[in-house]
Amino acid sequence: MSDHALPAPHLLVVEDDPGIRNLLLRYFSHAGYLVSTAVTLTEVRHYIENSEISIILLDLMLPQESGYEVCRYIHQTTNAPIIMVTALAEIQDKIAGLNLGADDYISKPFDLAELEARVRAVLRRGDRPRKPSSLPDEYVFGPWKFVPAKRALYRASGVRLTLSGAETDLMLVFWQHQNTLLTRPDIINLIHGNPTALEERSIDLLVSRLRRKLAEGGRQLELIRTVRGDGYIFDPRVCIP
Structure with a gap:
């Protein structure tokens, strides 16, 4: 690997279903991401405080805290973008998630290739090069x-x-x-x-x-x-x- 190679994006998967959690861990690890997993707000807090998280896949139906509560914490403490991945597919659920600051939303069941495409799209938005000559800092x-x-x-x-x-x-x-x-x-x-x-x-x-x-x-x-x-x-x- 070149000394100048960019580090792999660090993906945090917040999902209580072990089957889906392990599926996402294997799929995105194979795709070249550094992947961590969490189920509770305590675990999410640990990764955010101790790691540089690039993007978060967040399930809304978690066993201890509401996914909305976890989303609110993430949005208040880090700039890491959030893609909500959940079985809650009603429009009001999407509105609630987006209103809390989620960057995208995909419903279960989902296609892994589509989810990865959404992850890449959100990461590109954050990495989009700016034009120093035409874009001021503020x-x-x-x-x-x-x-x-x-x-x-x-x-x-x-x-x-x-x-x-x-x-x-x-x-x-x-x-x-x-x-x-x-x-x-x-x-x-x-x-x-x-x-x-x-x-x-x-x-x-x-x-x-x-x-x-x-x-x-x-x-x-x-x-x-x-x-x-x-x-x-x-x-x-x-x-x-």
């Missing part, structure tokens, strides 16, 4: 400072709001296309390079999450305006008094 509008490299929004008071990888991608797309009507396929294409890579409904969920984080004193400014039937327009001038 973006300031009104009381907000957006720092893509840290996946964060900062208030003028210094309060930090952590963004998921998907929220960061969306915020960056909006900033780079200010005052421009973007349809849902436009947004999906700008993030993933393919207008059909996600369900359009997922963009509505992402926009809803981002709007809540941009709320001013509980009041949501019209920074992201919905154009009914067409898409969204991001207008940072709304913050100018």
Whole structure:
């Protein structure tokens, strides 16, 4: 192996079913990933505190804590992206998971090749090279400072709001296309390079999450305006008094 070879991505599988857990361990280990497994929040906390986790596959139906509780902890303590892998396939379950900061969602039973493709896609989003000549380190509008490299929004008071990888991608797309009507396929294409890579409904969920984080004193400014039937327009001038 070359001295300059990149380390294998460290995948943490949080799954209580031993059959699925071992299947994912074998499959992703064979695919070149460093794989760890966990069942409880205590085990998840151990890996996050002692390892550099690249991505997490999270089951929602765990024996001790709710998967949503584990997701909330992960999102508050690390920037590692989360793909929820669960038998809970109802739309409200997906909405709840995405609202907590999950980057993607796949229902059981799943195809291993599709799951691996989703893992690669999420990791690519995090590793996407930036253009130093055209992308500043931070973006300031009104009381907000957006720092893509840290996946964060900062208030003028210094309060930090952590963004998921998907929220960061969306915020960056909006900033780079200010005052421009973007349809849902436009947004999906700008993030993933393919207008059909996600369900359009997922963009509505992402926009809803981002709007809540941009709320001013509980009041949501019209920074992201919905154009009914067409898409969204991001207008940072709304913050100018």
